[in-house]
Amino acid sequence: MSKSLSEFKYMTFDVVGTLIDFEGGLKTCFAEIAAEVGSTVDGEQALSLYRAARYSKDADLFPDDLVRVYLAIAPKLGLPTEQKYGERLRDSAKSWKGFADSAAALASLAKDYRLVAMTNARRWAFDFFEKELGNPFYAAFTADDTGTEKPDPAFFEKVFDYVASEGHSKDDILHVAQSQYHDIGISRKLGLTNCWIERRHAEKGYGGTIEPAEFTKPDYHFTSMAGLADAVAAARARL
Incomplete structure (x- = not known):
């Protein structure tokens, strides 16, 4: 007992x-970036890609690591691979x-x-x-x-x-x-x-x-x- x-x-x-x-926060940020470049993203797909990229041997501490993660998965989501967007994903933690x-x-x-x-x-x-x-x-x-x-x-x-x-x-x-x-x-x-x-x-x-x-x-x-x-x-x- x-x-x-x-x-x-x-x-x-x-x-x-x-x-x-945090899942809602990540999906919101991905969606906002996608909308700005005239695209859309599937939220659950983004989380799946995030999970695979986040738990790699070269991972940094969280949420700093979101910059690296974004740059790794952006091409698979059809999003721009620019540093500023990775930093935006990291900084989105401040408003989750x-x-x-x-x-x-x-x-x-x-x-x-x-x-x-x-x-x-x-x-x-x-x-x-x-x-x-x-x-x-x-x-x-x-x-x-x-x-x-x-x-x-x-x-x-x-x-x-x-x-x-x-x-x-x-x-x-x-x-x-x-x-x-x-x-x-x-x-x-x-x-x-x-x-x-x-x-x-x-x-x-x-x-x-x-x-x-x-x-x-x-x-x-x-x-x-x-x-x-x-x-x-x-x-x-x-x-």
């Missing part, structure tokens, strides 16, 4: 894809929106838990994401802070050390994320209780997120952050 949602002291969150709609339920759910959860961001994005981008989400975080760890990216266990160990410095342990953490590859699988291996937010429940495939080698059944499963917040409220009402 999983621990009750009321028992945790911390909730750690993947940000891009779980709280911030949170999912409609993200800010309200986080504000509700912050009343009872210490919310900790765990993002593969660089700090400069996270600063925009955090503001978009209403600045709900108690602490935050980015790729710049950890020197690595999830699913590297070292990223999680940094957070475990931080929690330990406050007198707690990973048993006090519920890890919340949409990515099976980056978060759910590795969190299970590290002994964390996890919660899968299946943002693409109404769509086929993994979109812009790499497909995991195997599916990990989560401890908790919701299709939205609102679902998690409602379940927490119900659990705490039973106390």
